[in-house]
Amino acid sequence: MTACLLAIVILAACSTQAAQPVPLKSGVEFASADVRSLQQDDFANPGMLWVTRGAKLWLEPAGSDGKACGTCHGDANRSMKGVASRYPRIDSVSTGLINLEGRIQQCRERRQHAPLMAYESDELLALTAYVASQSRGIPVNVEIDGFHRAHFERGRAMYYQRVGQMNLACTNCHDANWSKKLGAETVSQGHGNAYPIYRLEWQAAGSLQRRFRSCLSGVRAEMFPYGAAEYLDLELYLAWRGQGLAIETPGVRR
Amino acid sequence: MSLARIQVPPSAKRGEVIEVRIAIQHAMEAGFRYDNNGRTIPKNVINTLVARYNGTEVFRAELGSGISANPYLQFFMTAEASGDIEFSWVDDAGERGSERAAIVVVG
Numbered sequence: 001m002t003a004c005l006l007a008i009v010i011l012a013a014c015s016t017q018a019a020q021p022v023p024l025k026s027g028v029e030f031a032s033a034d035v036r037s038l039q040q041d042d043f044a045n046p047g048m049l050w051v052t053r054g055a056k057l058w059l060e061p062a063g064s065d066g067k068a069c070g071t072c073h074g075d076a077n078r079s080m081k082g083v084a085s086r087y088p089r090i091d092s093v094s095t096g097l098i099n100l101e102g103r104i105q106q107c108r109e110r111r112q113h114a115p116l117m118a119y120e121s122d123e124l125l126a127l128t129a130y131v132a133s134q135s136r137g138i139p140v141n142v143e144i145d146g147f148h149r150a151h152f153e154r155g156r157a158m159y160y161q162r163v164g165q166m167n168l169a170c171t172n173c174h175d176a177n178w179s180k181k182l183g184a185e186t187v188s189q190g191h192g193n194a195y196p197i198y199r200l201e202w203q204a205a206g207s208l209q210r211r212f213r214s215c216l217s218g219v220r221a222e223m224f225p226y227g228a229a230e231y232l233d234l235e236l237y238l239a240w241r242g243q244g245l246a247i248e249t250p251g252v253r254r
Numbered sequence: 255m256s257l258a259r260i261q262v263p264p265s266a267k268r269g270e271v272i273e274v275r276i277a278i279q280h281a282m283e284a285g286f287r288y289d290n291n292g293r294t295i296p297k298n299v300i301n302t303l304v305a306r307y308n309g310t311e312v313f314r315a316e317l318g319s320g321i322s323a324n325p326y327l328q329f330f331m332t333a334e335a336s337g338d339i340e341f342s343w344v345d346d347a348g349e350r351g352s353e354r355a356a357i358v359v360v361g
Contacts, residue, residue, distance in 0.1 A: 043259065044277070044326055048259065049259065049278075049279040052259055204281075
């Protein structure tokens, strides 16, 4: 009987381990008032410079066929609405997991026949920010079934895996200690709903993978290269974990 | 590629004081950083920014290495006639940029 109860308690503990933080709070809620107002003011928000640049790139023909994003997709305000809330997702052709950056690259390769943009380049960040900003206010809603499942499980395992000289996993800060202070910073729940963000420390816009690299370097772990499968899996797990949070791109963080 | 955003009110009354805002995408390299090979990254900031309202200079700023990347400035001016406000700027590398916005004055 006691063993049975114990088993139930352990099972319950395991299931809560994979749950969303309660209550769900976007990273902006942990930011100071001035950072919050910077994000909310669509003109002062420096991330909007990338969005503006993305809007220009959207209409700029690229590649041998002279096609722009807008040639096929038309007005991004309509065609891209809600798209970012569904990524990362399985690409139906390659059956591999891709994020929004990957989707844009794929269009460049397969439809525009244009050279790929470097990961984390201003151009790719600008287009990603422009596309993602069309989904502002729409809740994150990713699939985790079917082909997604294996990626999701790997992402979850990575989230709970202690790494680096500091021997810390994502969960040690972003589940166990959110809202507490780490130096002058308030630890957030670690959601990806505002990416690409303008980070004041970077003095530039950056992707969620750049943020992962900052965290990995912070715990003194080896960083994966940009675009690594490990990051994509983790992006999927985080999107599911922040399921329901509204997209805020371009976010501003310290 | 030089990129800037300008914000002015959609329309203003003659004699009304309006707020003009500009944000420019620029790294504003302060000259105190080193690259991966240990070489100093040379200072390169937007050193001068001028705003002209229908050809007349209404605002001028001299920026230095203490200004953050992607500088954002705002100022107030009196709307007198419909026309253009044109910003032009130059950085230490000699690269010039400009951007304009239309001001509509009614009454």
